[in-house]
Amino acid sequence: MGQRVDTGGPQLFARYAYAPNQLGYCGPSEGGALRDGSDDEIRAVARRFSGAWPYLQVLSRMTGIADPLDHRLVESYWLGGGVGDRLDPAEFYAELLAVIGPQAGHYWTHLTPELADEAAGNHCFHVFGVYPWSRLLGKGMDEHPLRILDSCRITPAEVLAREGDRIEVLGRQLTWDGRSLNLSEPSSREVEVYSDGYSEVPDVAVGEHIALHWDRICGRLEPAQVQAVDESTSRQLSRTNRRLAVALG
Incomplete structure (x- = not known):
């Protein structure tokens, strides 16, 4: 049984990218380096994430931080807050669209300039704005897209108890009332x-x-990081709900 030795940005990227990659949802199929690879091996795998890597590239260019896997950029992408919060959302989205637009294809026709109102340089925007799942809500089969959205977002939780290799945690879950997305009581x-x-x-x-x-x-969270996740999630849900309200009439 292993434990990661954290040496900075690449290892932080791997912490958060490992679960969806191992489940086959994103990144290359041979992503084993995310589990126990060196920084160089993780960098090679990270470049093949068609979702996260463009964000890190754009964050790097717009902040002037040369390394896309700099710890500050990686943390800002996964958790929100930090250096990415200082960027103009519309400018960030325009830069992002220039990268992902050509490779998105006709399945991603919802990536229009209007989505700039919802944009942010973090994973939460990718989940709720760029991925198509929120657009499937309100069409009679809400359970599956809601589960995907809730699983894919980063969820902070407090550990209440541990028994062997199982823990009880306290956290909030994503809810859908037929009109808007919200977070439940803990x-x-x-x-x-x-x-x-x-x-x-x-x-x-x-x-x-x-x-x-x-x-x-994925890892432990400091109080400031919990706050960053909570604030970026709340902000994203507010913006996404405005779009959903228009779409549902």
Whole structure:
């Protein structure tokens, strides 16, 4: 059973990218370096993420931070806040669209200039604005897109109890009332510490705050990071709900 040695931005990227990659949702199929690779190996894999990598490229250009996997950029992308919050949303979206537009194809016709009103240089915007799932809500089959949206976003949670390799955590879940997306009141659920014999935080303890991605632990969160995730999620839901209100009439 392994534990990652954190050496900076590439390792932080791998922490959050590992779960969806291992589940086959994004990134290259041979993404094993995200689990135990060197920084150079992770960099090679990161460049093949058609979602996250363009954000990091644009964040790098617009902030003047040369390395797209600089810790500051990676943290801002996954959690919100930080250096990405200082960028003009419309300018960021225009730069992003120039990168991902040509490779998106006709399946992504919703990536129009109007989406600039919803834009942010973080993963939360990618989940709710760029991915198509929010556009499937209100069409009679809401459970599946809601589950995908809730799983794909970064969820902060507090560890309430641990028994063996299972923990009980307190966090908020995504809800849909037929008109808008919201976050529930905090509730508890169980999460496995290990998946396939591996854990990002094998010694996770009661009282700590952690980040969850696809119900897997990405790492510990400091109070400022919890606040960044909460604020970026709240802001994104507000903007996404404005679009949904127009779409649903």
